[in-house]
Amino acid sequence: MSDAGTLYVVATPIGNLEDMTPRALRILSEADLIAAEDTRHSGKLLRHFGIGTKTEAIHEHNERSQVPRLVEILKGGKSIAFITDAGTPLVSDPGFLLVRAARQAGIRVVPVPGACAxxxxxxxxxxxxxxxxxxxxxxxxxxxxxxxxxxxxxxxxxxxxxxxxxxxxxxxxxxxxxxxxxxxxxxxxxxxxxxxxxxxxxxxxxxxxxxxxxxxxxxxxxxxxHGVPRVEQEAMDEEAGRVLRILLDELPVSQAAALAARITGLKKNLLYDYALGIKQEP
The missing domain is CATH 3.30.950.10 (Tetrapyrrole methylase, C-terminal domain)
Structure with a gap:
């Protein structure tokens, strides 16, 4: 497939047009075809930068039917630049089917990175x-x-x-x-x-x-x-275990865990689970 063209996946600004990269401008100008999610929306961007490359629409409603034809264009040696309305294509945007089909056909797929919300x-x-x-x-x-x-x-x-x-x-x-x-x-x-x-x-x-x-x-x-803090950050240390064992000699599991939490600063739930393990020891 050495004579095949290239599919460029081109990121465009998410708002501020100054975020358009020089490389993206060059690729869009040099490509044989621009496949755009919305040709009317992208047309404004292209006109702003003086890019006159032919555009065709490829979006969530026609991507499946358009992909075979676009892959044939790529196989014929033409280059296609794929853009969506804003940001990096395929990130909550169309394009997965096109990129996958192109790669399966042995066509070179090149990312042209840029803005991503x-x-x-x-x-x-x-x-x-x-x-x-x-x-x-x-x-x-x-x-x-x-x-x-x-x-x-x-x-x-x-x-x-x-x-x-x-x-x-x-x-x-x-x-x-x-x-x-x-x-x-x-x-x-x-x-x-x-x-x-x-x-x-x-x-x-x-x-x-x-x-x-x-x-x-x-x-x-x-x-x-924010994710849940990693459990290992609150891992039981030797002193906390020693305190818990002493309390378990005199108190029920729940009370021992609550008091141990006050003494050590560790979470009660963590200490409660640890106490249950101690109680099950032979």
């Missing part, structure tokens, strides 16, 4: 960034949404969600109830745009803040939630 929000949130998980948009209906949150409730990684303006209050309410209102979180809104906002607080505080100000209910949202 999830990563931009994480970089400025002040939450742990060594381990995180991107969950995209939660389900629209509350029951399904809460079920997703329940599965992530004990996850130790920073959780990243996108949300739309007409569901932001409902999602924050469900998050507060499932993850706990005291869970630390950050709400990032309209990143790189004129009314960009990053607001930190607990989930219940964020819910109240957004609820009080209708302006904060507009735009595009990234919600970041």
């Amino acid at each position: 999830a990563i931009a929000a994480l970089s400025a949130a002040g939450l742990p960034s060594d381990r995180f998980v991107f969950e995209g948009f939660p389900p629209a209906k509350s029951a399904a949404r809460r079920a997703v949150f329940e599965k992530l409730r004990e996850d130790g990684r920073t959780l990243i969600f996108y949300e739309s303006p007409h569901r932001i209050l409902e999602s924050l309410k469900d998050m507060s109830e499932v993850f706990g209102g005291a869970r630390e979180a950050v709400l990032a809104r309209e990143l790189t745009k004129q009314f960009e906002t990053l607001h930190a607080g607990t989930l219940v505080e964020l819910l109240a803040w957004v609820g009080r100000d209708t302006n904060q209910q507009l735009g595009e949202f990234v919600i970041l939630i």
Whole structure:
């Protein structure tokens, strides 16, 4: 497949046009075809930068039918640049089927990195960034949404969600109830745009803040939630175990765990589980 063309996956700005990279501009200008999620939306961006490359639409409703034809174009030696409305394609955007089909056909797929709302929000949130998980948009209906949150409730990684303006209050309410209102979180809104906002607080505080100000209910949202602290950070040490064993000689498990928590500063639940293990020892 040495004569085949190349599929470029090109990131575009999420708001501020100064975030368009020189490389992205060159690729879009030199490509034989630009496959765009919305040709009307992307047309404004291309005209702004004086790019006249032919465009065709590929979106969630026609991607499956368009992919075979685009792959044939690539096989014929033409290059295609794929862009979505904003940010990095395939991140809560169309493109997976095209990229997968191109790779399966032995066609070279080249990422042209740039803006991504999830990563931009994480970089400025002040939450742990060594381990995180991107969950995209939660389900629209509350029951399904809460079920997703329940599965992530004990996850130790920073959780990243996108949300739309007409569901932001409902999602924050469900998050507060499932993850706990005291869970630390950050709400990032309209990143790189004129009314960009990053607001930190607990989930219940964020819910109240957004609820009080209708302006904060507009735009595009990234919600970041602090993960559950790693259990090993509160691992039992030798002294805590010694204290617990002494108390268990005189007190029931629950009382011994509660008193040991006061003495050691460790969590009662952790000590309670440890106490149960001691009681089961031969």
